[in-house]
Amino acid sequence: MKSNQKKSEKSSSQNALAIYWRLFKRFAAVYWFRLSLGIGASLIMGGAMSAYLRFMDLGLNAIESGYVKSDEKNKLTLMDKLKQSKLLVWLDKTFDFDDNISTDTEKDDTKPPSTEAKEKKSTGLVANINKLTSKFGLSIDEDAAISLPMLCILLGVMFGFFLLKALGDIINKYYIRWVSARVVTDIRIELFDHLQHQSADFFSQNDVGLLISRCINDPGTVEHTVSVSAAELCTAPILIAVALQFIIQKACEVQLLKQILLIVIVAPICILPIIWLSTYIRRYQRRVLTGVAVLVARMTENFSGIRVVKAFNTEALETKKFTKDANSYFKSVKRALLADVLMQPVMQLTAIALAAIFLVICYHYQVSLATLAVIGYAAQQAYRPIKELAKLNANLQKSAAACERIFELLDTDTELKTMQPEVRLDDFTGQISFNDVSFRYNEATPVLIKKLNITIKKGQFVAIVGETGSGKSTVANLLARFYDPIEGNIEIDGHDLRSINNQDLRRLVSIVSQDNFLFNDTILENIRYGTPDADDQSVKNAAEDACANDFILEKPEQFLSRAGERGTLLSGGQKQRLAIARALLKNPPILILDEATSALDTKTEKNVQEAFRTRRKDRTVLAIAHRLTTISDADQILVMEGGVIIEQGSHQELLEQNGEYKKLWDTQFKSSGDNNPN
Structure with missing residues (x-):
């Protein structure tokens, strides 16, 4: 019996994706427009975050160049950054900005011809930007890294992209959670309607309390998990991809690509314990749901027959039965809870280990503080959705157990079928x-x-x-x-x-x-x-x-x-x-x-x-x-x-x-x- 149960649980864990795909096709696909709005908002979040990281990189380098004494050879001013910007070079080529504006710069014979040509080509656009900002009392000082007013503008632009990301987050969560709540409501309605058409024998063979629990508690578990997890599932991969792309780009600039890629490759191996814990959680979550159903059935039966209980003075006996069921439920909860509380420490230890390796690499290759800060911030932006995805996996395993029980009911068909050809009778005459x-x-x-x-x-x-x-x-x-x-x-x-x-x-x-x-x-x-x-x-x-x-x-x-x-x-x-x-x-x-x-x-x-x-x-x-x-x-x-x-x-x-x-x-x-x- 136990071996059959373990075999069933293993098979169930392998079918989680199939369960959710079935859930999507049957209940969620009809709300494709709102789903599209939610997914579109997640793309806006990714774009806003990408721009935010780049402006943050620009600002930090400018501040470090202007206010921190550093090796003149490695010093990069804001003007240097602007001149090297691929976007500005493209704009300059496309719109042919005036290159004759004097910027009082002298030719640097120490620079390679390609660099000098690149700077010369981009000088027109940079100068135009400088000319435009000077009308408002602001300027990009080529001798210093950045002026305070320009820094304020830079921070304002960063804040604008942050607001755009927050707006995308709000739209994403609202529409995805709306769809999730609507899906769960549709599940409850379909479950109720499906059971209405089952035969009388079905209800005589099944405990009504267990059926009530499965119709109320199981969709409730799906609602609690999916309403939060679906939004994370839309946004997390995009945010992770944006952050990793930025980290790899910066790694190329400071010649740390191999080391960063090694960390990225090793990271999934560290997540294996988290995946195992998630599978463990799902196994016991199914037993937890069954335990809840048993408790509901016991209470329904007791309250319905309370007069009989009192008439025969069996209150103590009924309490003993309920206590036995409640303790069995507690054992399942305890095991699922143990795996759940281990999830967070395992994730944190993994993150700390990877961060320590990264810091050692940065120290060894003498990465600048500004670059370290912006890469660290990007890594933190990637870590949060990775952490949520790890938690998401555990939550989805819990929900998968509930979905299995829901589809078990929906797949049950004991309705008395009408033989064909169907006969319509308006009255009884014979x-x-x-x-x-x-x-x-x-x-x-x-x-x-x-x-x-x-x-x-x-x-x-x-x-x-x-x-x-x-x-x-x-x-x-x-x-x-x-x-x-x-x-x-x-x-x-x-x-x-x-x-x-x-x-x-x-x-x-x-x-x-x-x-x-x-x-x-x-x-x-x-x-x-x-x-x-x-x-x-x-x-x-x-x-x-x-x-x-x-x-x-x-x-x-x-x-x-x-x-x-x-x-x-x-x-x-x-x-x-x-x-x-x-x-x-x-x-x-x-x-x-x-x-x-x-x-x-x-x-x-x-x-x-x-x-x-x-x-x-x-x-x-x-x-x-x-x-x-x-x-x-x-x-x-x-x-x-x-x-x-x-x-x-x-x-x-x-x-x-x-x-x-x-x-x-x-x-x-x-x-x-x-x-x-x-």
């Missing part, structure tokens, strides 16, 4: 037929229904009775198509139930069970549920027919009173009457009553039965009953035992047969003390 129907819930359970044959004609009232476990409610579930038979078929008007359009079938058939669910909404909306177009008066008429008005009108807010979660503010009988009112309001041609009046007192039950008789005209009714008095007027009564029909006929015919039905009848009325039920 008969319902069960033809050699057999059924069991899954491979591990025995066959509950065996070769069942039933015919129910339009307008008939057919009842099914029998001991508990005889298969009565299963017949009702099959007719409502909550399940499909494993053998045989069920037909409505000669059409296989599996070929009828699902929406048409739900409109034709309505079911009232003994376990009635009410939503945490008003009584009015609970009755109207499933018939949203019904007016208030129709709702009130249905409530009156279901004998629900007596308790509804006693409430302060009457029909606007809330039912509470799962109808907890109402008694069992009140909930059952509202469920009956809901079915009567729908007014379906086929009505299934599965112990529909089991929670009602005798007087209310008789009133409801009378309402059913009134509404039963031209309606087909299949009733599952325990109290035989409620079905004594049925056109046909079927007695089931062990999944097969052992008797059938009218009430009087079955009594005369003196069989199982007669025994059930006598047993009920002997226990009630009525010796003359007829």
Whole structure:
């Protein structure tokens, strides 16, 4: 078992990229325009940072040349920098600036002819710049490195590029995080919608609490990670590329290219421990998510059955169960946390080691302070996104585990498929037929229904009775198509139930069970549920027919009173009457009553039965009953035992047969003390 789990985890870690690619294609690609804006903003950030680094290099060299005593041979003034600028040489060639402006410079015989020609060609443009700035009281002094006003302009330009980079950062983060949040919202909606269409068997086989956790917590994990990580994923590679390009360019200037390239090559090897830690994190993050789901499931189950817990005084036992699950969750969190906290120190040690090597190289080759500062700043600009990418990998591994669980649910398909060609039914006009129907819930359970044959004609009232476990409610579930038979078929008007359009079938058939669910909404909306177009008066008429008005009108807010979660503010009988009112309001041609009046007192039950008789005209009714008095007027009564029909006929015919039905009848009325039920 453990080996299979490890194999699965290893396979999962190898498919992380495939998972995110699938996530992108299915949910994010539709928002391509906003993604493009975010990516475009990251390009603006990269361009602004590149310009910022170059102006910083220019400024630092100018300051060092002007205010720091250095070797005259290596001294470079701002004018020298401007004259050597490739950009200015290109502009000078393109626009043919005036070379006749006097700059009072003397020819330097010590310089090579190529250098002298280069300087001469660029002097015109530099002089024009100097002439332009002098109109504002500013000048580039060729004897000094830089004047204070010009330094202020240089710093202002740097600040402008910094603001441009910040603006790009804001736009990038906003649009990328917008898309991430929208994607997670779409995931939650699709998960909910997907689960709505799963079969009843799916929900009986899966813990509802676990499903709730996976629909809420797993997308939450993706949202927390992806909303931040996606923005970093767009900007980090660009910023790293810009910084490295600048560092390599400067390394060429100071003849340190080989040494810098060596550091760049060695750096990824140092990141291997970080990659291993990220894989470790993902493995245990999946267990963390599973642990959270188990805790949610435990709490959901406990709170839903809190009355049973209190009735049997098992609070301590429930706490013990929850503590066991919570401690198991803690163990997974502890291991994931250990790998997470190791991530930062490993990254910092790697950065410090590389920085130390770089400083030793700079010291050995006597790199100037200005060059060291600007390369160091560029390296720091590269380190931050590299650090974020390393953290990003760990976060994405956490998120990948959540994505896997999300796609596991989305790939689950237990929906009962409609056979082709699909049949559309507007009404029920003929008969319902069960033809050699057999059924069991899954491979591990025995066959509950065996070769069942039933015919129910339009307008008939057919009842099914029998001991508990005889298969009565299963017949009702099959007719409502909550399940499909494993053998045989069920037909409505000669059409296989599996070929009828699902929406048409739900409109034709309505079911009232003994376990009635009410939503945490008003009584009015609970009755109207499933018939949203019904007016208030129709709702009130249905409530009156279901004998629900007596308790509804006693409430302060009457029909606007809330039912509470799962109808907890109402008694069992009140909930059952509202469920009956809901079915009567729908007014379906086929009505299934599965112990529909089991929670009602005798007087209310008789009133409801009378309402059913009134509404039963031209309606087909299949009733599952325990109290035989409620079905004594049925056109046909079927007695089931062990999944097969052992008797059938009218009430009087079955009594005369003196069989199982007669025994059930006598047993009920002997226990009630009525010796003359007829």
